[in-house]
Amino acid sequence: MGEIVFWTIIRATVVIPLVWLAKDYLDYSVWWMAGMLTLYGVIIHPAILHYNNFRARNHEVIEETLCTSCKHFDKGSVLCLKHDEHPAKDYLPCEGIDWEPKQTDLEDEHIQ
Numbered sequence: 001m002g003e004i005v006f007w008t009i010i011r012a013t014v015v016i017p018l019v020w021l022a023k024d025y026l027d028y029s030v031w032w033m034a035g036m037l038t039l040y041g042v043i044i045h046p047a048i049l050h051y052n053n054f055r056a057r058n059h060e061v062i063e064e065t066l067c068t069s070c071k072h073f074d075k076g077s078v079l080c081l082k083h084d085e086h087p088a089k090d091y092l093p094c095e096g097i098d099w100e101p102k103q104t105d106l107e108d109e110h111i112q
């Protein structure tokens with residue numbers, strides 16, 4: 001996840017000044033549209049694709065491990081917040097010892 005953010009920032013750092021410089025060479029309406037398309041195509045769209053690939057690669061960890069139901073698990077970054085490590089399908093940083101149910105799981109038990 002950090003890699004996606006890093007490369008998005010790098011692309012933005014390069015592309016935004018280039019788009020800004022292009023303002024002097026293009027008609028404003030063309031520059032505005034081309035600038036928006038460039039920002040989307042070079043910065044936003046690749047970040048979305050990389051994030052979707054990241055989610056697909058980690059689908060099993062997100063949906064099918066003990067961490068899935070743990071309150072210390074951040075699904076967005078596939079990270080154990082308690083141990084600051086990335087769990088894998090066959091590796092839990094706490095080995096199950098520090099598992100705690102999410103608040104929503106506790107609420108579901110009270111409802112039943």
Ligand code: SF4
Binds near residue numbers: 072080081094
């Ligand atoms: S505390 Fe254990 S079960 Fe909970 S997210 Fe971290 S590794 Fe997974």
